Amino acid sequence: MFMTPIPWQMRLFRAATFRLAILFALAVTASTSIVFFFVYLHVSVYDDKQVRSHLIAETADAAIEPMERIRGEFERRLASDLRIVDYAGFYAKDGTLIAGNLPAPPPGLVIDGQAYQLDSPLADADGYTRDPALFVGRRRADGTTVILGRSLYEIHALRRIVSRALLIGVVPTILLTLVIGTFFSLRSARRLQSINQRVNRIMQGHLNERLPTRSGGDDIDHVAHAVNLMLDEIVRLVSQIKDVGDNIAHDLRTPLAIMRARLERGLCSESDYGVRESVHQALRDLDRALMTITTLLRMSEIENGPLRRSFGTVDLCEVCSQIFELYEPLAETKAITLYLISSPPMPMIGDFQLLIEMVANLVDNAIKFTPQGGIVTLGAFASPHGPGLRITDTGPGIPAKEREDIFKRFYRHDRSRHDAGSGLGLSMVAVIAELHGYGFRVGDNRPGAIFEFLPKGLSGQASRT
Amino acid sequence: MKLDQEILQDIEPPAHSMHASSFQSQEEDSSALPTSRQASKGIPLLLVEDEAGMAAEIAAELSDLGYQVQIERTGPAGLAAARSQAFSLLIIDRMLPETDGLTLIEILRQENILIPVLVVSALSSVDEKIRGLKAGGDDYLTKPFAMGELAARVEALLRRPADLRSSILRVGPLEMDLIERSVRRDNRLLDLLPREFKLLEYLMRRPGQTVTRAMLLEDVWNYNFLPQTNLVDVHIGKLRKKIDQPGSPPLIESVRGAGFRLRA
Numbered sequence: 001m002f003m004t005p006i007p008w009q010m011r012l013f014r015a016a017t018f019r020l021a022i023l024f025a026l027a028v029t030a031s032t033s034i035v036f037f038f039v040y041l042h043v044s045v046y047d048d049k050q051v052r053s054h055l056i057a058e059t060a061d062a063a064i065e066p067m068e069r070i071r072g073e074f075e076r077r078l079a080s081d082l083r084i085v086d087y088a089g090f091y092a093k094d095g096t097l098i099a100g101n102l103p104a105p106p107p108g109l110v111i112d113g114q115a116y117q118l119d120s121p122l123a124d125a126d127g128y129t130r131d132p133a134l135f136v137g138r139r140r141a142d143g144t145t146v147i148l149g150r151s152l153y154e155i156h157a158l159r160r161i162v163s164r165a166l167l168i169g170v171v172p173t174i175l176l177t178l179v180i181g182t183f184f185s186l187r188s189a190r191r192l193q194s195i196n197q198r199v200n201r202i203m204q205g206h207l208n209e210r211l212p213t214r215s216g217g218d219d220i221d222h223v224a225h226a227v228n229l230m231l232d233e234i235v236r237l238v239s240q241i242k243d244v245g246d247n248i249a250h251d252l253r254t255p256l257a258i259m260r261a262r263l264e265r266g267l268c269s270e271s272d273y274g275v276r277e278s279v280h281q282a283l284r285d286l287d288r289a290l291m292t293i294t295t296l297l298r299m300s301e302i303e304n305g306p307l308r309r310s311f312g313t314v315d316l317c318e319v320c321s322q323i324f325e326l327y328e329p330l331a332e333t334k335a336i337t338l339y340l341i342s343s344p345p346m347p348m349i350g351d352f353q354l355l356i357e358m359v360a361n362l363v364d365n366a367i368k369f370t371p372q373g374g375i376v377t378l379g380a381f382a383s384p385h386g387p388g389l390r391i392t393d394t395g396p397g398i399p400a401k402e403r404e405d406i407f408k409r410f411y412r413h414d415r416s417r418h419d420a421g422s423g424l425g426l427s428m429v430a431v432i433a434e435l436h437g438y439g440f441r442v443g444d445n446r447p448g449a450i451f452e453f454l455p456k457g458l459s460g461q462a463s464r465t
Numbered sequence: 466m467k468l469d470q471e472i473l474q475d476i477e478p479p480a481h482s483m484h485a486s487s488f489q490s491q492e493e494d495s496s497a498l499p500t501s502r503q504a505s506k507g508i509p510l511l512l513v514e515d516e517a518g519m520a521a522e523i524a525a526e527l528s529d530l531g532y533q534v535q536i537e538r539t540g541p542a543g544l545a546a547a548r549s550q551a552f553s554l555l556i557i558d559r560m561l562p563e564t565d566g567l568t569l570i571e572i573l574r575q576e577n578i579l580i581p582v583l584v585v586s587a588l589s590s591v592d593e594k595i596r597g598l599k600a601g602g603d604d605y606l607t608k609p610f611a612m613g614e615l616a617a618r619v620e621a622l623l624r625r626p627a628d629l630r631s632s633i634l635r636v637g638p639l640e641m642d643l644i645e646r647s648v649r650r651d652n653r654l655l656d657l658l659p660r661e662f663k664l665l666e667y668l669m670r671r672p673g674q675t676v677t678r679a680m681l682l683e684d685v686w687n688y689n690f691l692p693q694t695n696l697v698d699v700h701i702g703k704l705r706k707k708i709d710q711p712g713s714p715p716l717i718e719s720v721r722g723a724g725f726r727l728r729a
Contacts, residue, residue, distance in 0.1 A: 283722075287611075290609050291691075294607075301590050301591075325660055326686065326692075326696060327696070329699045329700055329702075329703050330695075330696055330699045333699055333702075353688065353689055353690070356688060356690075357688070357690040360688075360690070360692055361692075364692055
């Protein structure tokens with residue numbers, strides 16, 4: 001029921017543009033009507049008023065003029081009135097017509113000098129004079145009566161013309177607006193429909209589909225373009241997540257597979273000691289896997305969390321000497337000489353715990369990859385753009401083409417090497433550096449590697465982390 | 466006396482420090498039992514944990530060590546139990562149905578119930594730990610953890626460090642003078658580096674008590690991360706070489722799956 005196709009008439013009515021067209025038609029009609037209404041008002045009221053006051057004044061004049069002048073005036077007036085819109089009557093005391101074209105006073109007219117609208121007493125054959133007329137009657141001092149009148153035919157004709165014009169004007173306006181509205185709404189409905197179809201395909205998982213855009217660049221194109229950019233970003237993120245997911249799966253699968261094999265072998269073991277040993281080793285593998293998860297979570301916490309942790313002044317020189325003290329015994333057990341390159345205090349703004357962790361990871365790595373009898377150095381130094389750190393070793397070094405990749409997640413410098421790390425140490429280092437606005441420059445120590453922790457952006461030399 | 470205070474400030478009791486989770490098991494050279502069963506005989510503990518499997522495992526481990534564990538599954542039930550009975554320690558999961566773990570601790574603290582609390586949580590961020598400790602928790606352990614780590618933390622909370630004011634510490638043949646900053650074994654002066662001195666002091670304040678690598682890194686070095694290599698073991702190894710005598714058994718024992726213990 002929910003998905004039954006909607007008939008096109010309904011679809012049309014639902015389309016926003018069509019509704020807009022109807023609204024527009026209504027607005028046009030309303031404003032036209034208002035204009036016409038004012039014209040009409042002017043014609044009917046203003047003209048009517050003028051005729052009235054004119055008649056009243058003329059009648060008042062006639063009432064005081066000598067009888068002979070009235071007769072002459074009336075004749076002149078009626079002679080020039082070719083359209084028969086004027087009425088005049090001059091009556092004796094007994095009501096007989098002395099002059100004019102009204103045989104008798106119109107019935108219902110009150111003789112008080114005021115204007116009254118009455119039906120015309122003169123009916124023509126063609127009926128035009130049936131239009132109402134205004135009459136003013138006044139009694140003279142000698143007992144005679146003057147009545148003047150004017151047909152409202154002209155005014156009424158004008159009214160008729162105005163209202164007809166209104167009808168003739170408004171109806172086509174409405175129709176035209178509706179037609180144009182329908183045209184545009186059908187046009188945009190077609191575009192929206194095609195966009196909708198693409199969106200449906202994208203929702204079904206075809207992430208490579210894009211919304212159609214035209215070169216014109218109207219509003220819909222802008223939105224479609226923005227959506228396309230958003231889709232590009234989503235595709236990039238999804239593939240990144242997938243990569244990381246694949247890496248996690250791979251990195252967890254290896255220890256889990258080894259663990260499984262060990263437990264299986266342990267179960268078959270004849271001796272109690274064998275079982276215990278395999279369980280112990282399996283536990284160690286499990287710890288490694290859990291460590292990987294914890295490290296990934298910590299990295300995303302540092303990367304995505306707001307900078308809530310306390311940034312303060314950290315002396316890189318102090319960081320180095322603490323790490324030296326922490327790692328010196330370890331280097332000694334591997335017969336590696338760890339040197340602390342002394343420097344004046346190198347204060348920078350940062351998170352002490354995270355910087356300690358970062359340098360620990362780097363020194364840990366350096367010691368791990370340096371053979372017996374090798375040398376590892378660490379120390380702070382003043383770079384032209386701010387305090388920096390330098391860690392060198394005499395290990396196998398890092399080939400130039402790998403220097404960018406080593407900071408990526410799960411990248412193993414040398415996959416054949418069976419190191420116990422999670423493969424995330426340098427990624428963590430990169431995340432911490434990024435948080436501080438720093439980057440790394442990796443160089444050749446001939447033999448060995450040089451890691452330089454430098455302010456990013458300013459130098460432009462520090463490699464991307 | 467001033468010197469003494471400085472040293473004391475340097476070494477924080479575990480109650481107020483942050484703890485990273487530890488599930489690293491390392492090579493052990495001896496396999497002493499994690500905790501003496503006799504010492505913890507019948508100590509009543511309350512465990513408030515909604516995950517049945519996790520609760521059963523923790524309870525089994527602690528019962529094996531001789532503790533008497535009562536399990537509650539919800540916040541209100543835990544609160545009721547903590548109010549009605551005298552427990553020596555509470556282990557509270559951070560996320561509980563009905564009443565949240567931190568809220569539970571806050572209510573208890575408001576009611577002046579000051580039993581030590583170990584917060585156990587799947588939330589590992591530094592901010593979460595700070596929140597847990599601020600709410601009144603005494604220690605914070607992140608899941609997943611090694612059972613040895615849990616046992617050591619429980620023991621540490623139950624046995625607060627010995628008298629902090631005394632300036633001479635004596636454990637077995639060892640004697641540490643905190644004012645002179647000297648250590649003697651059977652009246653023979655030992656030559657220790659400052660860090661080794663601090664490490665030994667931490668152990669001597671907790672004789673016979675298991676301390677984990679994470680506890681040492683947090684409390685002795687003040688770091689809240691775990692290095693990937695066996696750093697702590699190397700430091701302990703160096704210390705052992707200086708305090709042990711050929712022929713006699715090592716004073717610092719390794720505790721399998723947990724950490725180290727200074728023989729009392």
